[in-house]
Amino acid sequence: MAIAEQQATSDITWHGIVLQTLKRNEIGLIPYVPDRVLTPLIKNLHADPFFTTFATAREEEAVGIVSGAWMGGRRGAVLMQTSGFATLANVLASLAVPYQIPLIMFVSERGTLGEFNYGQSLVCRTMRPVLDSLALEHHTITRLDELEFIADRSIKQAVTTQAPVALILNPLLTGGKVFDK
Amino acid sequence: MDSRNTKVMNRFDITSRLIAKLKHEEAVIGGIGNTNFDLWAAGHRPQNFYMLGSMGLAFPIALGVALAQPGRRVFALEGDGSLLMQLGALSTIAALKPKNLIMIVMDNGIYQITGAQPTPAAGVADIVGIATASGLVRSSWAADEEDFERLVDEAMSADEPSLIAVRIDDKPGVGTTRRDPVQIRERFMHGLGVREPL
Numbered sequence: 001m002a003i004a005e006q007q008a009t010s011d012i013t014w015h016g017i018v019l020q021t022l023k024r025n026e027i028g029l030i031p032y033v034p035d036r037v038l039t040p041l042i043k044n045l046h047a048d049p050f051f052t053t054f055a056t057a058r059e060e061e062a063v064g065i066v067s068g069a070w071m072g073g074r075r076g077a078v079l080m081q082t083s084g085f086a087t088l089a090n091v092l093a094s095l096a097v098p099y100q101i102p103l104i105m106f107v108s109e110r111g112t113l114g115e116f117n118y119g120q121s122l123v124c125r126t127m128r129p130v131l132d133s134l135a136l137e138h139h140t141i142t143r144l145d146e147l148e149f150i151a152d153r154s155i156k157q158a159v160t161t162q163a164p165v166a167l168i169l170n171p172l173l174t175g176g177k178v179f180d181k
Numbered sequence: 182m183d184s185r186n187t188k189v190m191n192r193f194d195i196t197s198r199l200i201a202k203l204k205h206e207e208a209v210i211g212g213i214g215n216t217n218f219d220l221w222a223a224g225h226r227p228q229n230f231y232m233l234g235s236m237g238l239a240f241p242i243a244l245g246v247a248l249a250q251p252g253r254r255v256f257a258l259e260g261d262g263s264l265l266m267q268l269g270a271l272s273t274i275a276a277l278k279p280k281n282l283i284m285i286v287m288d289n290g291i292y293q294i295t296g297a298q299p300t301p302a303a304g305v306a307d308i309v310g311i312a313t314a315s316g317l318v319r320s321s322w323a324a325d326e327e328d329f330e331r332l333v334d335e336a337m338s339a340d341e342p343s344l345i346a347v348r349i350d351d352k353p354g355v356g357t358t359r360r361d362p363v364q365i366r367e368r369f370m371h372g373l374g375v376r377e378p379l
Contacts, residue, residue, distance in 0.1 A: 057269020064238035068245025073375040094234020
């Protein structure tokens with residue numbers, strides 16, 4: 001049974017772990033540009049009054065917001081899809097990295113393991129080279145049993161070292177999005 | 182636009198008038214280029230943040246500060262060319278309605294710093310019209326310097342976010358910000374009371 005199917009019959013879900021890990025690390029400001037796979041996480045974040053969760057028009061706008069909030073003493077994280085990450089090279093290189101801001105990004109990975117949209121598969125290939133070109137910490141999370149460890153440790157490392165981190169949520173973890181019509 | 186019955190003012194003068202009004206450690210975010218050069222030239226304050234890139238993000242950064250510190254007034258200074266890059270941010274701000282956020286747009290219709298090329302909006306779009314239609318109902322053109330000061334005074338006690346647009350001339354910034362991003366960010370955090378110096 002695939003991990004995504006197991007989650008459907010279990011109380012332990014990837015999005016539940018992400019939500020609890022955010023809360024435990026006092027990350028309460030969550031601007032996002034939506035993605036189908038992220039929908040249960042976004043829905044539960046909206047429903048939990050601990051979080052201030054809202055949509056932005058572009059991903060770099062969300063990066064600006066959490067950067068300002070962090071300088072003002074409030075922690076946040078940005079949720080996006082692979083194609084949204086592809087719009088961020090300028091803001092990473094001119095704001096998050098040089099100003100040493102612990103930008104925490106959760107990226108729902110499209111473009112691999114059953115992608116049906118050629119454009120998504122191409123834009124996905126730009127993500128890790130951009131992260132590597134700026135020497136940014138990033139992890140691709142494929143297993144439910146590793147999610148909490150990777151997310152919790154990565155958030156703490158981002159905050160203490162004042163450096164951005166990208167946590168890439170792979171289809172092996174989330175089930176991804178598959179061709180259905 | 183013809184409908185703008187507004188005086189052409191000067192960015193450094195307007196910025197200096199704003200800074201002179203700040204008595205409560207208000208935060209000020211200066212957008213890329215001349216906007217933050219004139220903020221710098223108006224006299225450094227620990228509550229100033231100067232952008233050295235990320236064109237268009239002055240309002241989003243200020244929104245983040247405003248959400249983190251709802252008890253502090255937060256000003257954002259942005260150029261018209263920069264704002265055109267991130268018009269969606271106006272709707273985000275309108276939806277969240279942070280009452281402590283005051284946005285100031287310096288509109289000269291040109292990309293002054295790159296050689297004074299006209300923006301695509303010059304002569305056809307109205308910044309205040311765009312802001313109002315984005316849901317920011319407290320959006321106004323400043324008719325002249327005195328009107329600008331009056332609008333700032335009103336915005337300081339408003340119960341929703343305000344946007345003030347100022348038509349400015351084509352002069353470059355008066356100073357040049359020291360391009361030290363880590364120090365800028367650290368000093369800003371000290372100024373906001375988030376951290377103490379080592």
